[in-house]
Each structure stands twice: as C-alpha cells, then as structure tokens.
Amino acid sequence: MKFEYTFTLSGTVSHVCIQDEVPSINTLIVDHDRRSLLVCDVNTERFARAVAGDTDAALCVLAAGEAAKNWTSIEAILRSAHSAGLGRDGLFIGVGGGVISDMTSFAASVYMRGAAVALVSTTLLAMVDAALGGKTGFDLFDIKNLVGTFYPASHIYMPVSSLASLPAREWKSGMAELIKTAILDAEDKDGEFLALLASLDSTHTIKAGDTLVECIARAARIKGRIVQADPKETGAERIMLNLGHTFAHALESSVGLGQLSHGEAVAWGIARACDLGLALGITPPERAAAIMALLRSFDYELAAPYPVGNITLFMNALNSDKKKKAGKVRFVVPSAEGTELVSGERIEPALIARIVGAN
Amino acid sequence: MKFEYTFTLSGTVSHVCIQDEVPSINTLIVDHDRRSLLVCDVNTERFARAVAGDTDAALCVLAAGEAAKNWTSIEAILRSAHSAGLGRDGLFIGVGGGVISDMTSFAASVYMRGAAVALVSTTLLAMVDAALGGKTGFDLFDIKNLVGTFYPASHIYMPVSSLASLPAREWKSGMAELIKTAILDAEDKDGEFLALLASLDSTHTIKAGDTLVECIARAARIKGRIVQADPKETGAERIMLNLGHTFAHALESSVGLGQLSHGEAVAWGIARACDLGLALGITPPERAAAIMALLRSFDYELAAPYPVGNITLFMNALNSDKKKKAGKVRFVVPSAEGTELVSGERIEPALIARIVGAN
Numbered sequence: 152m153k154f155e156y157t158f159t160l161s162g163t164v165s166h167v168c169i170q171d172e173v174p175s176i177n178t179l180i181v182d183h184d185r186r187s188l189l190v191c192d193v194n195t196e197r198f199a200r201a202v203a204g205d206t207d208a209a210l211c212v213l214a215a216g217e218a219a220k221n222w223t224s225i226e227a228i229l230r231s232a233h234s235a236g237l238g239r240d241g242l243f244i245g246v247g248g249g250v251i252s253d254m255t256s257f258a259a260s261v262y263m264r265g266a267a268v269a270l271v272s273t274t275l276l277a278m279v280d281a282a283l284g285g286k287t288g289f290d291l292f293d294i295k296n297l298v299g300t301f302y303p304a305s306h307i308y309m310p311v312s313s314l315a316s317l318p319a320r321e322w323k324s325g326m327a328e329l330i331k332t333a334i335l336d337a338e339d340k341d342g343e344f345l346a347l348l349a350s351l352d353s354t355h356t357i358k359a360g361d362t363l364v365e366c367i368a369r370a371a372r373i374k375g376r377i378v379q380a381d382p383k384e385t386g387a388e389r390i391m392l393n394l395g396h397t398f399a400h401a402l403e404s405s406v407g408l409g410q411l412s413h414g415e416a417v418a419w420g421i422a423r424a425c426d427l428g429l430a431l432g433i434t435p436p437e438r439a440a441a442i443m444a445l446l447r448s449f450d451y452e453l454a455a456p457y458p459v460g461n462i463t464l465f466m467n468a469l470n471s472d473k474k475k476k477a478g479k480v481r482f483v484v485p486s487a488e489g490t491e492l493v494s495g496e497r498i499e500p501a502l503i504a505r506i507v508g509a510n
Numbered sequence: 511m512k513f514e515y516t517f518t519l520s521g522t523v524s525h526v527c528i529q530d531e532v533p534s535i536n537t538l539i540v541d542h543d544r545r546s547l548l549v550c551d552v553n554t555e556r557f558a559r560a561v562a563g564d565t566d567a568a569l570c571v572l573a574a575g576e577a578a579k580n581w582t583s584i585e586a587i588l589r590s591a592h593s594a595g596l597g598r599d600g601l602f603i604g605v606g607g608g609v610i611s612d613m614t615s616f617a618a619s620v621y622m623r624g625a626a627v628a629l630v631s632t633t634l635l636a637m638v639d640a641a642l643g644g645k646t647g648f649d650l651f652d653i654k655n656l657v658g659t660f661y662p663a664s665h666i667y668m669p670v671s672s673l674a675s676l677p678a679r680e681w682k683s684g685m686a687e688l689i690k691t692a693i694l695d696a697e698d699k700d701g702e703f704l705a706l707l708a709s710l711d712s713t714h715t716i717k718a719g720d721t722l723v724e725c726i727a728r729a730a731r732i733k734g735r736i737v738q739a740d741p742k743e744t745g746a747e748r749i750m751l752n753l754g755h756t757f758a759h760a761l762e763s764s765v766g767l768g769q770l771s772h773g774e775a776v777a778w779g780i781a782r783a784c785d786l787g788l789a790l791g792i793t794p795p796e797r798a799a800a801i802m803a804l805l806r807s808f809d810y811e812l813a814a815p816y817p818v819g820n821i822t823l824f825m826n827a828l829n830s831d832k833k834k835k836a837g838k839v840r841f842v843v844p845s846a847e848g849t850e851l852v853s854g855e856r857i858e859p860a861l862i863a864r865i866v867g868a869n
Contacts, residue, residue: 222581226650233651238834261620263832264647264658265742288623291585292592299623300659383624473622475597 154368158375160285160303160382167283167375169309169368173201176208179244179269179306187242188232190255192219195247198273198313202246209235213251217409220250220289222298228258232266239263245304248274248321249281249413252304253296257287260302269306273313275325276414279332279370282307284378284392290408294471295400301383309371311364314357324414326449327395331421332370334442335377335391337489342441344369349445390474391490394483395420397472398507404468406460418451426455426506428484431497435487442485456508466509513727517734519644519662519741526642526734528668528727532560535567538603538628538665546601547591549614551578554606557632557672561605568594572610576768579609579648581657587617591625598622604663607633607680608640608772611663612655616646619661628665632672634684635773638691638729641666643737643751649767653830654759660742668730670723683773685808686754690780691729693801694736694750696848701800703728708804749833750849753842754779756831757866763827765819777810785814785865787843790856794846801844815867825868 154169168174179202180187187208191199192215199210211231213224232241243266245255252270259268272282288299317325326348333344347366357363374392381388398420403411425442428434446453456462472480479495480503503509513528527533538561539546546567550558551574558569570590572583591600602625604614611629618627631641647658676684685707692703706725733751740747758779762770784801787793805812815821831839838854862868 222585226581229650229657233653233656233830236830238837239832240835261657261659263656264645264660286623291588294592297592297622298588298620300620301623471592471595473598476599478597 152364154371156372156375158283158379160378161301163285163303163305165283165285165303165305165307165375167307167309167371169278169311169364169371171310171312173198173310173313174271174308175204176202176206176244177204180242185240185242186235186237187244188228188235188237189244189246190228190231190251190258191246192216192251195251195273198271198310199246202244202271213254215250217250217290217403217413220254220408222289222291224254225258225289228254229262232258232262237262237266239266241266243268244271245269246271246273248272248277252277252281253286253288253299256285256302256304257289257299260287260300265302268302268304269308270304271308271310273310274317274321275314275367276321276328277325278309278311278367279325280328280374282309283371283374285382293404293408294468295403295408296473303382309367311357311367320412323449323451324412327414327418327421327451329366329370330442330445330449331392331394331417332373334421334485335394335483335490336373340488345441345445349448384474387492390481390492391483393474394485394490395424397469397474397480397482398423400472401465401469402457402460405462405465406457410459415451418446418449419453419457422446422451422453423455423506424482424484427482427493427498427502428486428491430502430506431484431493433491433493434485438485438487455506462507462509465507466504469503511723513730515731515734517642517738519737520660522644522662522664524642524644524662524664524666524734526666526668526730528637528670528723528730530669530671532557532669532672533630533667534563535561535565535603536563539601544599544601545594545596546603547587547594547596548603548605549587549590549610549617550605551575551610554610554632557630557669558605561603561630572613574609576609576649576762576772579613579767581648581650583613584617584648587613588621591617591621596621596625598625600625602627603630604628605630605632607631607636611636611640612645612647612658615644615661615663616648616658619646619659624661627661627663628667629663630667630669632669633676633680634673634726635680635687636684637668637726638684639687639733641668642730642733644741652763652767653827654762654767655832662741668726670726679771682808682810683771686773686777686780686810688725688729689801689804689808690751690753690776691732693780693844694753694842694849695732699847704800704804708807743833746851749840749851750842752833753844753849754783756828756833756839756841757782759831760824760828761816761819764821764824765816769818774810777805777808778812778816781805781810781812782814782865783841783843786841786852786857786861787845787850789861789865790843790852792850792852793844797844797846814865821866821868824866825863828862
C-alpha cells in the first residue's frame with residue numbers, strides 16, 4: 152500500500168508519502184549541490200543510516216525522549232549543521248518520532264533564518280500527528296513547546312516498516328492521537344473511523360493491507376486538511392486538534408516532562424474533555440461512553456485525579472496554557488459530530504477543579 | 511517634523527513613525543487586555559521606563575552590546591515574558607538599538623510560536639537599518655546572526671530626540687548604514703542622497719528641521735520599499751542591502767564579535783566592495799572615489815588589510831557566509847547607478863585574498 156497527499160501551508164508545499172520502506176536520501180535531495188544533515192536519536196540512528204545509505208551525509212545523533220527536547224539539543228543540531236557547512240540552501244532531515252520532528256524542524260526554521268526541512272517519521276505518533284502541520288519547538292521552564300515556530304516540512308515520509316520495532320509504550324502514545332483525530336473528524340458522521348480503531352488488532356502488527364496503515368493514512372489526510380485550512384492556528388479549524396491537549400500539557404508539566412508518554416497524557420486529557428463536555432451538555436452521553444470504552448480498550452490510565460503528579464503544579468500549568476485568549480483557558484470537547492471549542496468565560500474554575508480531581 | 515510610512519512584509523503590516531518624542535506604551539497597546547513586556551539594555555533602560563510611564567508593564571533589562579547577543583539573553587527575555595504571564599496574544603516591545611531590536615523580535619517570533627512585537631529605536635543604526643525589515647537573530651559559534659527568523663514588527667517608532675545622548679561611536683556605526691543605503695538607492699541617479707550625507711554637520715546634533723532627520727526618513731523609506739518587494743530575501747532586491755556586509759560580517763567574526771562596531775565593519779566592507787567593483791570593471795572609478803571620500807570624511811578605518819584580526823579566521827568566516835549560493839560567496843558592489851550582485855563564479859579566490867590584504 153502507498154498513499155500520497157500534498158498540502159499547502161502558508162505557501163509551503165508539503166508532500167506526504169505513506170509507504171512501506173525507509174526512503175533513500177537521494178529521493179529527498181533533488182538538487183545534488185545541496186548539503187544535508189540527518190538528525191536522529193539513539194533509537195532511530197539505524198533508520199537515519201538507512202536513509203543515508205553509502206553517502207557521506209552528516210549525522211547528528213541526540214539523546215532520546217522528551218527530556219532531551221531542550222536548547223542543548225537544538226544547539227547540537229545547529230552546531231552539526233554549521234560544522235557540515237550547510238548554507239541556507241541546505242537541507243535538514245529529521246529521522247525519528249515527534250521530539251526529533253519538532254526539534255529538527257525548529258533548528259531548520261532558525262538556521263540562517265530558515266533552511267529546508269524533510270522528515271522521516273518512524274513512530275506512530277509522528278506519523279498521525281507531530282510530523283504534519285508545521286509546528287516546531289522545544290521545552291523551556293518545564294513548559295512544553297514554550298519556544299517554537301510554524302515551519303512546515305517540504306517532504307514527510309512515513310515508512311510503516313519502521314513501526315515493526317516500536318515499543319509498546321510508543322504504540323500506546325501514538326494510538327491516543329489516532330483516537331483524537333477520529334473523534335474530531337467532523338466528516339465522519341457515522342463514527343466509522345472510531346469503529347475502525349475499535350476493530351484494530353491489539354498486537355499492533357503491521358501487515359500488508361493492514362487496517363492500521365489505512366488508519367494512519369486517514370489520520371494524515373484529516374490532519375493535513377485541517378492545518379491547510381488554518382496553518383497558523385488563527386482560524387477556527389486548527390484549535391480542534393487540541394482536543395485533550397489542554398489537560399494533557401498541564402498533566403505532563405505537573406508530573407515532570409518526559410515522565411509520561413505524550414499519548415498517555417492525551418488519552419487522560421480526552422477523558423477529561425468528555426467529562427467537561429458532559430457537564431456542559433455538549434457531549435452526548437452515548438458518544439462520551441463510546442469514546443471512554445475505546446480509550447479503556449487500549450488500557451489508558453483514565454482516573455481523575457491522575458494517580459501521580461502535583462495538583463497545584465497542574466493548575467498553574469493549566470493557567471499558563473499557550474492557547475489562552477484574553478487571559479482565559481479554552482477547551483475543546485467532543486460534540487454530537489466532531490468537536491466544539493468552549494470559551495473560557497463559559498467555564499467556572501470550580502468545574503475544572505472538580506473534573507481534574509483537585510477537590 | 512514627523513514622517514509616517516506603512517509597509518507590508520509577507521502579510522504583516524509594519525507602521526513606521528519618525529517623530530521627536532519617545533512614544534507612550536498606551537499608543538502601542540491598542541487592545542488593553544494585551545499583556546506586554548518591555549525589553550531594553552542598561553543604556554536604554556531610561557527610554558524603556560519613559561515608554562512604560564506609570565503603568566506596571568514588565569521590564570527585562572539586558573547587558574548592552576554585541577557580546578550579549580546570545581542565547582542567554584534570549585532565554586532571559588523568554589523567562590521575563592513567561593513570568594509576566596504573556597500569552598501568544600502578548601506584546602513584546604524592544605527599546606534600544608540593533609541588538610535589542612534583533613533579540614526582542616527573535617524572542618517574540620519563537621515565544622509560543624509567535625507573539626506580536628513593536629520596536630522603539632533609540633540609535634541611528636536601528637532607525638536606518640536594524641529595526642525595519644523583519645530580520646531577527648542572535649550570534650552563535652561566533653557567527654553573527656547564525657540563528658534567526660524573518661518576523662516584522664507591527665510598529666516601529668523612531669524618536670529622534672533619543673539620539674541626543676548617542677555616543678560618538680554609535681553615531682559612526684549608524685552613519686555607515688546611512689551611507690550604504692544612499693549608495694544602493696537606484697532611484698537616486700544624481701547622487702543627491704550621497705551629497706546630502708556629505709553636507710551633514712559632523713557634530714551630529716539633531717535640530718528642528720535637521721537634514722539628518724530627513725536622511726533618516728529617506729533611508730527608512732528606501733529600506734522599507736526594498737524589504738516590502740522581497741521580504742524573505744528570495745528575490746533580487748533585498749540582497750542589495752548586503753553591500754559591504756559580506757566583508758563586514760567576516761571582519762567582525764575574525765576580530766571577535768563585539769570588538770568593532772557594526773558600522774565600522776560595514777564602512778570597511780563598503781571600501782572593499784569598491785575595490786572589488788573596480789577590479790571587476792563594475793564600479794566607475796569616479797563613483798568609487800566619491801564613496802571613498804565620503805567614508806573618509808567620517809573617519810572610518812579603510813585600510814586593507816584591517817589593522818587588527820586574524821586573516822585565516824577572516825577567510826574561514828567569509829567562506830561560511832549565510833548568503834552563499836551553490837557553495838559560492840556572492841558580493842554586492844557599487845555600479846554606475848545603485849549596486850550590482852556578483853555571483854561567486856565570476857570571482858577568483860585570489861582576487862578576494864588580494865582585496866582584503868591576505869597576500
């Protein structure tokens with residue numbers, strides 16, 4: 152199976168290719184004068200070497216995980232690019248999951264005021280969410296992605312064969328974003344995508360003709376359309392991708408960045424969004440029940456309050472959310488079809504406190 | 511005298527206002543819900559306090575000079591913004607010269623993926639060059655502005671009364687960019703702008719109805735038109751602003767960032783561009799002579815080789831120039847009217863070495 156899509160974000164064309172094999176650097180570098188830098192972490196180095204093949208492309212290998220998503224790693228990427236002699240017509244190639252995608256794209260966006268970037272996504276999370284949409288960044292002052300840019304990759308490869316070695320925790324992390332995408336798909340009026348996810352083989356094995364590959368392609372298409380309609384999150388479309396994330400980012404901050412997988416936090420956040428939507432009369436009870444059942448089937452921690460973490464830190468992090476408007480935190484909740492954005496004015500702080508188990 | 515211009519760069523409208531007095535924060539913050547952060551250095555703190563008036567706007571005071579143009583300062587700005595509770599609808603206000611403009615705009619461009627920025631320029635250099643055009647950045651690995659973005663300010667105030675206290679060295683630095691702008695003004699076929707500069711009072715006192723204020727306004731208009739035509743330096747217009755800068759950046763790197771004023775380096779670089787233009791038969795001898803005479807009248811160091819600095823470092827820095835194309839450094843040289851871009855293929859390395867005194 153091979154799926155190809157093209158999206159245009161703020162004038163930049165992003166080519167998305169979901170295919171079996173890891174692409175070769177020669178398919179990424181059309182202009183052979185162009186110098187390139189491969190960026191990966193210790194877990195994805197073998198994929199980066201596969202991309203490089205027998206070329207002498209420069210390689211920057213970072214520590215793995217959210218804890219490495221900091222300025223030190225960005226500086227290491229910039230240093231490698233400078234040492235390799237990349238000009239502003241150089242190409243940064245990020246090979247890995249969401250953290251590598253975000254950091255490679257950020258480094259490219261600020262290197263000499265912007266060099267090109269291509270991504271090779273090797274995790275489910277990166278394929279269905281992080282790699283597509285132009286959001287880049289790193290963590291600062293324990294705030295996730297406090298520093299970042301909008302900078303779409305020109306090419307995004309999703310070699311599904313790379314998922315064969317994905318650890319169970321990473322599968323679980325990516326699955327939460329897949330579920331999120333299925334919930335917010337306003338065109339999926341019959342809940343077909345949610346049903347497809349509920350039918351997935353729990354052993355997560357990628358097989359030829361697999362439903363999972365179709366789900367990945369479907370999620371990429373949905374996300375691509377949303378970000379194309381609203382590339383810089385100034386409209387009404389893109390904010391919907393934030394379903395579960397307002398709660399999730401605060402949870403990740405309060406537990407300590409890197410302690411939870413992003414998807415575990417997102418799954419918990421979707422459960423809280425269901426609670427909020429129910430309390431506000433926006434989420435129909437049967438829809439909330441279906442979403443909760445699907446989340447439970449993938450074994451996510453859904454209890455409120457979350458078993459670990461500090462509730463004071465949580466509330467502080469929630470109140471410094473990036474997407475505040477006029478000083479108020481906004482939430483996305485499931486609606487009868489798709490999702491709805493609820494403005495901060497409509498929500499009593501006591502309701503949020505009750506939903507996250509703060510009292 | 512008051513001059514007002516409006517330019518549109520990649521969709522962002524930049525309002526430029528050249529006026530006598532320092533503006534009040536109330537004229538900058540139209541939406542009063544919007545939180546703001548004033549950024550300045552120890553030399554411009556009093557102007558920042560004048561902008562703030564009796565409001566409790568947050569203030570971030572940095573060390574002054576090129577040596578402070580680093581990640582540590584950027585992190586300090588981001589920390590102040592975060593502590594002050596700025597959301598992505600917050601406003602960063604940079605009050606100072608080129609370094610403060612570049613760093614405040616960079617921090618704003620990456621804070622939560624982009625907050626608004628306004629600039630209050632208090633030096634000649636910032637007024638005639640740095641504040642206008644959306645280039646942001648800081649220095650890394652001893653390379654000037656290795657890290658940066660294109661991110662135009664929404665409002666740029668140029669309160670000429672702030673120039674009264676400008677040190678002589680800063681005057682000299684800004685004057686080089688004024689001279690550069692006059693040289694590249696292709697519409698100034700009679701050399702009227704250059705003649706106006708040659709007529710300037712060498713004591714640099716701003717007086718009501720002063721020629722200097724007219725020169726500042728003229729330079730701002732010329733630069734505004736160029737950057738509007740080519741906001742991201744992908745066309746043929748903006749590269750012309752690089753006159754003298756390819757040599758200047760390499761000189762600054764080889765002498766050590768912050769040792770020379772930017773303008774001193776640019777003046778020397780313009781002299782080298784004249785040498786190159788003469789050698790290539792592009793710059794008419796009488797035009798080169800007029801430019802050199804004007805530079806001399808402002809007492810710039812014009813000798814090649816430059817009296818201080820390491821020539822090996824210089825050549826290395828020159829060869830890692832940001833604006834290389836296909837691996838070749840390009841140079842802008844004065845032509846009969848305005849300037850011309852010379853591609854790297856046309857230039858023997860030995861010629862450059864001779865011009866900068868490397869052999």
